[in-house]
Amino acid sequence: MENPGFGRFFTDHMITLRYTEGTGWHDWKLEARKPLQLDPATMVLHYAPEIFEGLKAYKLPDGGATLFRPEANARRFQKSAERMAMPNLPEELFVESCRALVRADREWIPSAEGASLYLRPFMIGTESALGTRPASDYLFCVIASPVGSYFKAGAPAVTLWTSESFTRAAPGGTGFAKCGGNYAASLAAQAEAQREGCDQVVFLDAVERRWIEELGGMNIFFVFDDGSLQTPPTTTGTILPGITRDSLIKLMKDMGLTVREEPYSIDQWQADAKSGRVVESFACGTAAVVTPIGQVKGRKYGFTIGSGGAGQTTMRLKAALTDIQFGRAADPHNWLDRLF
Numbered sequence: 001m002e003n004p005g006f007g008r009f010f011t012d013h014m015i016t017l018r019y020t021e022g023t024g025w026h027d028w029k030l031e032a033r034k035p036l037q038l039d040p041a042t043m044v045l046h047y048a049p050e051i052f053e054g055l056k057a058y059k060l061p062d063g064g065a066t067l068f069r070p071e072a073n074a075r076r077f078q079k080s081a082e083r084m085a086m087p088n089l090p091e092e093l094f095v096e097s098c099r100a101l102v103r104a105d106r107e108w109i110p111s112a113e114g115a116s117l118y119l120r121p122f123m124i125g126t127e128s129a130l131g132t133r134p135a136s137d138y139l140f141c142v143i144a145s146p147v148g149s150y151f152k153a154g155a156p157a158v159t160l161w162t163s164e165s166f167t168r169a170a171p172g173g174t175g176f177a178k179c180g181g182n183y184a185a186s187l188a189a190q191a192e193a194q195r196e197g198c199d200q201v202v203f204l205d206a207v208e209r210r211w212i213e214e215l216g217g218m219n220i221f222f223v224f225d226d227g228s229l230q231t232p233p234t235t236t237g238t239i240l241p242g243i244t245r246d247s248l249i250k251l252m253k254d255m256g257l258t259v260r261e262e263p264y265s266i267d268q269w270q271a272d273a274k275s276g277r278v279v280e281s282f283a284c285g286t287a288a289v290v291t292p293i294g295q296v297k298g299r300k301y302g303f304t305i306g307s308g309g310a311g312q313t314t315m316r317l318k319a320a321l322t323d324i325q326f327g328r329a330a331d332p333h334n335w336l337d338r339l340f
């Protein structure tokens with residue numbers, strides 16, 4: 001609990017809920033965490049009907065605990081389900097399941113600086129059949145894991161790899177959905193990045209291979225020398241609309257900062273980093289929180305952003321967000337869902 005890393009340890013309980021065509025959702029259970037039994041023909045093992053979410057429970061200064069915008073995760077889960085032809089899970093069932101698990105496993109919320117309890121709600125198609133069609137039966141499950149930093153603690157910034165061989169999402173595909181297949185498909189690129197000494201891939205659009213989209217599991221922001229910020233728009237359907245991204249945009253507006261949701265090309269990023277027009281860049285997500293980007297590499301690219309470490313605006317935004325999440329600052333947007 002002092003240094004849990006990310007997703008290596010799990011709590012004592014889980015939530016399960018079943019769906020059957022014709023009956024709907026049934027058999028909600030809070031139970032001891034245990035292995036799932038699946039027939040080898042279970043659809044998720046073959047055609048991957050799987051979607052998931054990620055959100056955190058935070059310990060508050062008074063000993064209480066809170067979730068952060070769980071209804072936003074519930075709504076994104078519904079959009080992912082719709083894209084994957086999976087059943088709609090009512091928002092209240094999603095949120096109540098998360099709340100119930102945190103209450104049952106409250107001893108597992110870490111109190112180390114920056115640490116939290118990561119919740120992983122997911123849904124899988126459980127019908128046993130090999131026809132390619134939507135499954136008739138599903139399992140919704142929530143598990144939890146005490147987590148610290150997603151990246152190795154102490155690193156001032158991450159290094160990104162620009163892949164020329166791989167893309168993450170194409171128009172009309174599943175980029176905006178949080179389905180396991182997107183992540184499976186990103187792993188060869190991630191392995192390539194690691195071979196090249198980088199931490200994460202920055203994915204470019206699949207059509208022109210020019211526009212910056214996002215990282216394998218995080219959105220991206222650029223900070224300009226005039227104090228303004230920019231992030232790629234999610235209207236293309238190829239980028240996951242991050243809840244951290246959305247929250248940061250609202251905080252930037254609260255602070256009076258200018259923020260644009262506009263396309264930005266990799267060539268422009270390189271030119272702007274070299275000329276000093278871009279002074280900072282960062283990645284953001286539930287797992288990554290706000291992580292400075294120090295360097296970008298690729299066969300055609302190589303540049304350092306600012307000093308290569310954590311920038312001022314990045315750290316100010318990180319503090320603003322985490323101060324709300326950990327109850328150290330007021331919560332003007334009512335983002336906290338207090339559990340006890």
Ligand code: PLP
Nearest residue numbers: 217218219240242243244285286
């Ligand atoms: N992009 C991808 C591909 C992700 O997996 C995530 C993480 O959930 C994000 C962005 C950030 O989303 P959020 O801030 O909702 O965690």
Ligand code: COI
Nearest residue numbers: 054055217285286287288
């Ligand atoms: C999250 O931030 O919740 C994610 O799902 C990203 C993943 C890479 C852990």
